[in-house]
Amino acid sequence: MLNAPGESVAIEPIAFDDLGDDEILVRLAASGVCHTDLHVKNMNGWGMAFPILLGHEGAGVVEHVGRAVTSVRPDDRVVISWRVPCGACAICRRGDPVLCQTQRVAQPRVRRARDGQHLARVLSTGTFATRTVVDAAQAIPVPRAIPLDKACLIACGVVTGVGAALNTAKIRRGSRVAIIGCGAVGLSVVQGARIAGADRIVAVDLTPQKLEWARQFGATDAVDARSGDPVEAARAAAGGPLDYAFEVVGLPATIAQAVGMVGYGGTVVIVGVPPTDSTVTLPLARGGLFNKKVTLTSCSGGDMVPSEFFPRLMRWYLDGTLRLDEMVTREIGLDEVEDAFAAMTSGTVIRSVIRL
Ligand SMILES: [Zn+2]
Ligand SMILES: [Zn+2]
Known part of the structure; x- marks a missing residue:
């Protein structure tokens, strides 16, 4: 206690x-x-x-x-x-x-x-x-x-991650998915994306060990966010803009990255718990919420x-x-x-x- x-x-x-x-x-x-x-x-x-x-x-x-x-x-x-x-x-x-x-x-x-x-x-x-x-x-x-x-x-952890993929986002078969943050919940999103039949599953993290784990749980690609712009790297790895991006860190910077990764009609799901009183600034027009018709939502316990x-x-x-x-x-x-x-x-x- x-x-x-x-x-x-x-x-x-x-x-x-x-x-x-x-x-x-x-x-x-x-x-x-x-x-x-x-x-x-x-x-x-x-x-x-x-x-x-x-x-x-x-x-x-x-x-x-x-x-x-x-x-x-x-x-x-x-x-x-x-x-x-x-x-x-x-x-x-x-x-x-x-x-x-x-x-x-x-x-x-x-x-x-x-x-x-x-x-x-x-x-x-x-x-x-x-x-x-x-x-x-x-x-x-x-x-x-x-x-x-x-x-x-x-x-x-598992119900939140798998539920984010299957219930919150309802990932469509054949889509491109990115997961930012590959702890237990992020790895469960990876598993959910695999179960949903996603075509590309791009894991993004700062630690090589977590990226290795992500591959073992079903990620098709891994992006080390320490080397270069993770937004461009994730899009390159997926072969184009993402259909879904999951933010499993809970920080404004990674939420902005998730919005940057998705293409027109894309869905961004915030899964990470943000710090109390935190705020985020997001683009609206060029590459932003309005122009790209982004669906921005959060996941509550799956x-x-x-x-x-x-x-x-x-x-x-x-x-x-x-x-x-x-x-x-x-x-x-x-x-x-x-x-x-x-x-x-x-x-x-x-x-x-x-x-x-
Ligand atoms: Zn928990
Ligand atoms: Zn009720």
Whole structure:
């Protein structure tokens, strides 16, 4: 947990309130370490009150269920989604659950044991723990054939990247795609572009290792952004302007590059989480949004309904279409979260997964 702004991650005993009727207690088996957890630490809580329980990419086994829960039972293996449409708001009822802003989440039930303070949980999950409490709708069953320390990746990084390609952009077969930023999410966009049948998949990054990984996950071309103009290099590699450009860094400069890469009618998807209060200046006319009729949008957690999309991702894993094993480059203990943050910052891992 994070106890106060500027402090390192600490391990402390936690305690639990009684479950609400629709809630479940999950004994966690594994959790990926996502950039958003580091973002919460670096952004002094990212708007959440301290103390904060980190982690939002977890999988485990259901231990107890609330009185009204029928969707899962104790001993079910589940992956925990942080993005579950409520099913009741005006947006859900008009048939757009992907746009729902009132997600199904559990009440605060996890406390810091030493003083009883409730822990805020990152993205309403809190998976850097041996147990956590979530709404039953957040728990998506995992088939026996999928190891939980791989299934956990689906919860955030993989669903966000693959969903950006298939749901947000709806990449057309045969198109030209660029991905700027090839961490775990960017590599998942690469996989999504491959699944969508893109013709050219151009990976753009600053580190040769990540470009090498991108090729292994399906990129057809790699552009080292340190050597020359990445916009021209990506267009040259693709054999023309891009149909889709994914910005998976979260910085104004790379968003402008993505807009520069696409051609007429192109789509730019911002996937990287931008710093609070950041702004971007983009050209409108020559090579810009208006003249090129650019669609500029963002991806929120893969723009999907987890009860539908997670099972698809799991089937793709089982038939070899979606590669998860290769994304886990480091397995760690709960006491190594700070090391995982450092490795993430230095770009030497795709994903660190905590074994719980
Ligand atoms: Zn995440
Ligand atoms: Zn809703």
